[in-house]
Amino acid sequence: MSQMKKWKLGGLWPVLLGIVMVGVTMVGGAAAQNDALAAGCDGKQIVIADLQWPSASILAEIHAQIVEQNLNCSTSVAQFDIESAATTLKTAQTPTLIPEMWVTRVASKWNQVVQERAGFAAGNTFDQAIFEGWYVPPRVAADFPALRQVTNLKNMRELYQLDQKPDFITCPTNWACSVLNENMLKAFGLWSAFNIVVPTDRLEMDRLIGEAISKNKPIMFYYWQPNAFVYDLKLVRIEMGAYSSTAFACLANVECKDLQTTGFADEQVVIAVADWVRGDAPELLPYARKAQMPLDAMDELLSVQVESGLTAEQVATYFIVNYPQIWQAWLPVVQK
Numbered sequence: 001m002s003q004m005k006k007w008k009l010g011g012l013w014p015v016l017l018g019i020v021m022v023g024v025t026m027v028g029g030a031a032a033q034n035d036a037l038a039a040g041c042d043g044k045q046i047v048i049a050d051l052q053w054p055s056a057s058i059l060a061e062i063h064a065q066i067v068e069q070n071l072n073c074s075t076s077v078a079q080f081d082i083e084s085a086a087t088t089l090k091t092a093q094t095p096t097l098i099p100e101m102w103v104t105r106v107a108s109k110w111n112q113v114v115q116e117r118a119g120f121a122a123g124n125t126f127d128q129a130i131f132e133g134w135y136v137p138p139r140v141a142a143d144f145p146a147l148r149q150v151t152n153l154k155n156m157r158e159l160y161q162l163d164q165k166p167d168f169i170t171c172p173t174n175w176a177c178s179v180l181n182e183n184m185l186k187a188f189g190l191w192s193a194f195n196i197v198v199p200t201d202r203l204e205m206d207r208l209i210g211e212a213i214s215k216n217k218p219i220m221f222y223y224w225q226p227n228a229f230v231y232d233l234k235l236v237r238i239e240m241g242a243y244s245s246t247a248f249a250c251l252a253n254v255e256c257k258d259l260q261t262t263g264f265a266d267e268q269v270v271i272a273v274a275d276w277v278r279g280d281a282p283e284l285l286p287y288a289r290k291a292q293m294p295l296d297a298m299d300e301l302l303s304v305q306v307e308s309g310l311t312a313e314q315v316a317t318y319f320i321v322n323y324p325q326i327w328q329a330w331l332p333v334v335q336k
Helices: 013-034 054-071 082-092 103-115 138-143 150-160 176-187 202-214 228-232 245-251 284-290 295-308 312-322 324-330
Strands: 046-050 075-079 097-102 119-124 132-136 167-169 195-197 220-224 269-274
Touching (some): 054 075, 054 097, 054 284, 054 295, 054 324, 082 097, 082 103, 082 269, 097 103, 103 119, 103 269, 119 284, 138 150, 167 202, 176 245, 202 220, 228 295, 269 284, 284 324
Parallel strands (some): 046 075, 046 097, 167 195, 167 220
Antiparallel strands (some): 097 269
16 A cells, blocks of 8 residues: 555664654543543443454554544443454444454354344445455566466466476465365366465464565465555465355365355455444444545554554554544544
């Protein structure tokens, strides 16, 4: 994402630290001053769920700071797991806002939330809906742009004049994507074009990919977003073509016989909002509907957190201070 490229690690660490500390003082100080004066959201507390994985924690802190400072609503961040967040949203309409609700992961509970009108999806969390796929290193995409297309990957060995088949780094065998990748490779006619490398765990998977890229080896591999690794290595996602729910369901099954090509599935990841907001905090609705985070931006924020050791709250402040062009577009339009 072009507007997120201006900050680099290393020599600018003291500058970043200064920016973050100033931002924390600015946002925190203003919050203290406005605490008693906050009259937005009918004076009700807006509880924002931190689902306790890195991107969800960062989003919770981002929304807490923006809603408090710009909508004058009192906010708090509370930790939930995704199951308990869906449960308490149904039974008690709390939390008020869940910034990164992966609906398909708790489909049964989410359906109950919607059916009982306890909550609803205000909008999509990210600007993309496909979060997993096959990737190549940036050099491969630059050397041979045609290799961004899945139909051309069979030519990788010939294009690079390799003595051996290039590697495809798949998932560990105990991950569901292991079966999916094997069947997809066969469906696309790529099973014999690559040497299949099966890592033992996530750590080895990252190490194998990182080592191959550092040695400029032409490879292909499975990965996912949002993820700092994707930003740090500038990974390029392969264009897989249209998604077929029937084909995808079969390919995910070890017993699949009818191997048909398909792209990866969309995931429904939404900003979930408690239903009481409609009547008591309507100013939150237009914000929640528009608060869509660019996926590439989240990849970079995760990288900033990993490289700099910042808390989720500090990363949120960093985002707010440095990228108003993103979040100001989420705010309700003020009628003049």
